[in-house]
Amino acid sequence: MDFAIDAELRARLEAARAWGAAEVRPAGLEADRAGKPLPPEHPYFAKVLARGEGRTHWPGPGAAPRKHARGSTVASLLLAEELAYWDRGIGVANPGPGLPEQAVLTQGSDAQKERFLGPFLAPDRPRWACFAMTEPGAGSDAAAIRTTARRDGDTFVLDGAKCFIGNASRADWILVQATLDPSKGREAQRAFFVERGTPGLGGFKIEKKMGLKAYESTSFTLERCRVPAENLLGGESRGSARAGFSTAMRTFNAGRPVIAANAVGIGRAALDEARAFAHAHGLLRDARVRDRLELCARKLRVARLLCLRAGWLADAERPNIVEASMCKATAAQVAQEATALGMELLGAVGGRGDHLIEKLYRDAKAMDIVEGTGQIQRVIMARQLVGLPKDAGAA
Numbered sequence: 069m070d071f072a073i074d075a076e077l078r079a080r081l082e083a084a085r086a087w088g089a090a091e092v093r094p095a096g097l098e099a100d101r102a103g104k105p106l107p108p109e110h111p112y113f114a115k116v117l118a119r120g121e122g123r124t125h126w127p128g129p130g131a132a133p134r135k136h137a138r139g140s141t142v143a144s145l146l147l148a149e150e151l152a153y154w155d156r157g158i159g160v161a162n163p164g165p166g167l168p169e170q171a172v173l174t175q176g177s178d179a180q181k182e183r184f185l186g187p188f189l190a191p192d193r194p195r196w197a198c199f200a201m202t203e204p205g206a207g208s209d210a211a212a213i214r215t216t217a218r219r220d221g222d223t224f225v226l227d228g229a230k231c232f233i234g235n236a237s238r239a240d241w242i243l244v245q246a247t248l249d250p251s252k253g254r255e256a257q258r259a260f261f262v263e264r265g266t267p268g269l270g271g272f273k274i275e276k277k278m279g280l281k282a283y284e285s286t287s288f289t290l291e292r293c294r295v296p297a298e299n300l301l302g303g304e305s306r307g308s309a310r311a312g313f314s315t316a317m318r319t320f321n322a323g324r325p326v327i328a329a330n331a332v333g334i335g336r337a338a339l340d341e342a343r344a345f346a347h348a349h350g351l352l353r354d355a356r357v358r359d360r361l362e363l364c365a366r367k368l369r370v371a372r373l374l375c376l377r378a379g380w381l382a383d384a385e386r387p388n389i390v391e392a393s394m395c396k397a398t399a400a401q402v403a404q405e406a407t408a409l410g411m412e413l414l415g416a417v418g419g420r421g422d423h424l425i426e427k428l429y430r431d432a433k434a435m436d437i438v439e440g441t442g443q444i445q446r447v448i449m450a451r452q453l454v455g456l457p458k459d460a461g462a463a
C-alpha cells in the first residue's frame with residue numbers, strides 16, 4: 069500500500085485547510101450557536117459554488133466515464149478528514165448530489181443520469197439531493213422498511229414515512245428506498261427518484277439534534293405520492309431482483325470510510341484543542357496528561373490508517389466490506405474518546421457549553437450512529453469472520 073501524498077494532493081489539502089479555517093469553521097459555529105441549519109440562501113453556499121464545488125462527478129452526456137469518477141478514494145478520504153476537522157456538519161450541509169450520487173452513477177440509466185445529475189454539472193444555484201432509507205420503525209434493520217411502492221399504470225404510488233434524512237427539505241430530489249411487497253423483505257426493495265414538489269411528498273420536519281446542527285436531518289411523509297415509472301432507479305429491466313437492496317448496501321459500504329475519515333477529523337480537532345488548552349493551563353507538566361494525549365494521537369493514527377486501507381482497496385477495485393466496517397467502528401469510537409478526553413481536561417470550562425471541544429463532543433456521537441451503528445459494524449465483521457452471508461444490512 070502506498071499512501072504517499074503527491075504535490076497535487078498536498079496543494080489540495082492545503083487549500084482545504086485554508087478554506088476550512090476561513091469559512092467552514094465559522095459557518096459551523098454560527099449554525100451551532102443558532103441551534104439550526106444554515107438556510108439554503110446563506111452566503112456560505114454561494115461561496116461553495118463559486119469555488120467550483122457542489123457539482124456532480126458524472127462527466128456529462130456522451131462523455132466517457134472516468135475510471136474513478138470521484139478521483140482516488142484515498143485522496144477523497146484525506147479531504148473528507150480535513151473538512152470534518154473544521155466542521156463535519158458543514159461538510160454534509162455542502163450542496164451537491166451527495167450520498168445517492170454513486171448509486172445513480174452505477175445503476176442509473178443514461179436518461180436518469182442526464183435528468184437527475186445533469187443539473188449538478190454547472191449548477192445555477194446551490195442544489196442538493198439525498199438518500200432516504202431510515203424510517204421510524206426501520207433503522208439498523210434496513211430490510212424492515214415499510215414505505216411501499218405500488219405499480220399503477222405507467223406510475224408508481226409511494227406511501228410511507230422517512231426520518232433523519234440529511235438535506236431532505238432542500239433537496240431537488242430524494243432517492244427513496246421503498247418496497248414493492250413488505251412481506252418479501254429485502255428482495256422487494258427498489259429506489260425511486262422523488263422530485264421536490266411532487267404531490268404527496270410533504271410533512272417536512274427538521275429534527276432536533278444534539279450536534280452537527282449545521283445540516284438538516286429531516287423527517288417527511290409520502291402519501292399517495294405518484295412518480296413516473298421511469299423514476300425507478302435503473303429502470304424495470306434490471307436483472308437482479310435484489311439490486312435495490314444491494315445497491316443501498318453498496319452505498320452505505322462506500323460511505324462508511326468517509327464517515328470514518330470524518331470521525332478522524334473530529335478527533336484530530338479535539339486533540340489539537342485539548343493539547344492547546346492543556347498547554348495554556350500548565351497541565352502538560354503532568355506525565356499522566358501527556359500519556360493520555362499521546363495514546364489518543366496514536367489511536368487516531370491507527371484509525372486513519374484503517375480508513376486509508378479501506379480506500380486503497382476500493383481504488384484497487386477489491387472487496388473492502390470488512391475494512392469499511394472496521395475503520396468506521398474504530399474511528400467513531402476514537403473520536404468519542406478524543407472529545408471525551410478534551411472535555412475532561414476542560415473541567416468546568418467544558419460544562420459552560422461555549423468551548424469548541426464541547427461542540428466536538430456533541431458532534432462526534434453521530435459518527436457512531438450514521439450509516440450503521442458501531443454495533444452493526446461489529447455484527448457485519450463477525451459474520452464475515454465466521455463465513456455467514458455479508459448482507460447484515462444497516463443504514
Ligand SMILES: Cc1cc2nc3c(=O)[nH]c(=O)nc-3n(C[C@H](O)[C@H](O)[C@H](O)COP(=O)(O)OP(=O)(O)OC[C@H]3O[C@@H](n4cnc5c(N)ncnc54)[C@H](O)[C@@H]3O)c2cc1C
Pocket residue numbers: 198199200201202206207208209231232233234277280285434437438439440441442443444447462463
Ligand atoms: C445525525 C444523523 C443523520 C442521519 N442521516 C441519515 C440519512 O441521511 N439517511 C438515512 O436513511 N438515515 C439517516 N440517519 C439514520 C441512521 O442511519 C439510523 O439512526 C441508524 O441506522 C440507526 O437506526 P436507529 O436509529 O433506528 O436505531 P436502531 O436500529 O433502533 O438501533 C438502536 C440500538 O440497537 C442496536 N442494534 C440494532 N440492531 C442490532 C443488532 N441486530 N445487533 C446488535 N445491536 C443492534 C444499535 O446498534 C443501536 O445501538 C441519520 C441518523 C443520524 C443520527
